[in-house]
Amino acid sequence: MTTQRVLVIKLGALGDFVQAMGPFAAIRAHHAGARITLLTTRPFAELAAACPWFDEVWLDDKPPLWRLDKVLVLAARLRGGHFGRVYDLQTSDRSSWYFRLMGQGVEWSGIAKGCSHPHANPRRDFMHTIERQREQLAMAGINKVPPPDLAWAEAAPGRFDIPGRFVLLVPGGAPHRPAKRWPVERFGRVALWLAERGFTPVLLGTNKERAEIDTIRAICPQAVDLAERTGFPDIIALARRAEAALGNDTGPMHLIAAGGCPSVVLFSHDSDPALCAPRGNVTVLRRPSLAELGESEVEAALDGMLPAP
Structure with missing residues (x-):
């Protein structure tokens, strides 16, 4: 046949x-x-x-x-x-x-x-x-x-040995759509807040986010920089081990959420979560301009997902 x-x-x-x-x-x-x-x-x-x-x-x-x-x-x-x-x-x-x-x-x-x-x-x-x-x-x-x-991603050997509990941060996004990015200094201060609570911030991105990654690391030296080191299967594997994730409305956050990681995803007027938001254990925070979104609200959303220190 x-x-x-x-x-x-x-x-x-x-x-x-x-x-x-x-x-x-x-x-x-x-x-x-x-x-x-x-x-x-x-x-x-x-x-x-x-x-x-x-x-x-x-x-x-x-x-x-x-x-x-x-x-x-x-x-x-x-x-x-x-x-x-x-x-x-x-x-x-x-x-x-x-x-x-x-x-x-x-x-x-x-x-x-x-x-x-x-x-x-x-x-x-x-x-x-x-x-x-x-x-x-x-x-x-x-x-x-x-x-x-995405349980099949577990079959791939992990390439990153990150000790303890960690949270993924995705501060980047499409370069031609800057309105979809939360101010990077706020990512840095949230990273410091996480580190003070005993969670290692792990930064994901590409060479297009190098300036943002460096800014976050300057604010929070405890953050682990994996920019330019992760392929898509790596991101899934990391998501399946992370305690939570925070990021802009960008492709890697879809991978992370699909991997089962509790996620906070930030939206501006530039895209409509009703049409395209990641599904799963996801909290969407939206403002017409992401400059209007404060760190305290983001930290509160993450706090509801994270285990006790």
Whole structure:
């Protein structure tokens, strides 16, 4: 018997990728004997390869439409995959265009015009990502979508031996959206408050947050700097050991919350938690401007999550 081939499309961004992990698991359970391929982008290659739901991972470099040579290569690869069913969890104009590249005969769940299993809800853009994807899959015949279970991350050996109890701090965010960042000096003073209570603050970020990390370390020298040292699987493993986490509305906080870590996530007017907030043991604090959010309220939210010193 020919093994069914299934394609799942999820190109990014990180928070959206994390919120698709429940649907990934549901698709795997529904197509238990199928060969499932994930089409994603290069930043998520390591995380995708570590996930237990896919037999192979393809990378999409998202060629511009005017690069006909690259488009034809992508089209040949998609058609050559001989996929019987496609779950487009990206549901963008670009991923819907892939429906046309693949030609007729493939079952397609998404929003592409003419597809076999459309997510036919005109208010889909007003739904939280998790509810929207759950409804999309229900319309394609998958009625049970679990919350993400990232226990598989425990199988990866931990690379960081942080003694005692620790709290993750994520002070960064997209450079082009500064309104989503809480003032870094307040992160530093909360880090000092944590250290005084016996919890080691652990700082996560990239080279784009180097100035913020250095500022926090200047205020709280006890903080551990892991900036530029953690891949996405590392963040999940750390989240499963941490006592709590504090961060801006950014992708790593989705990973941390999905890993089961009690989390305080900070939102400004720049994004709507009703549509995109992480789910789980999460407290959302929101102000029109994050400059209006005081340290005492953040500390109170964390205090409700932390064990007694």
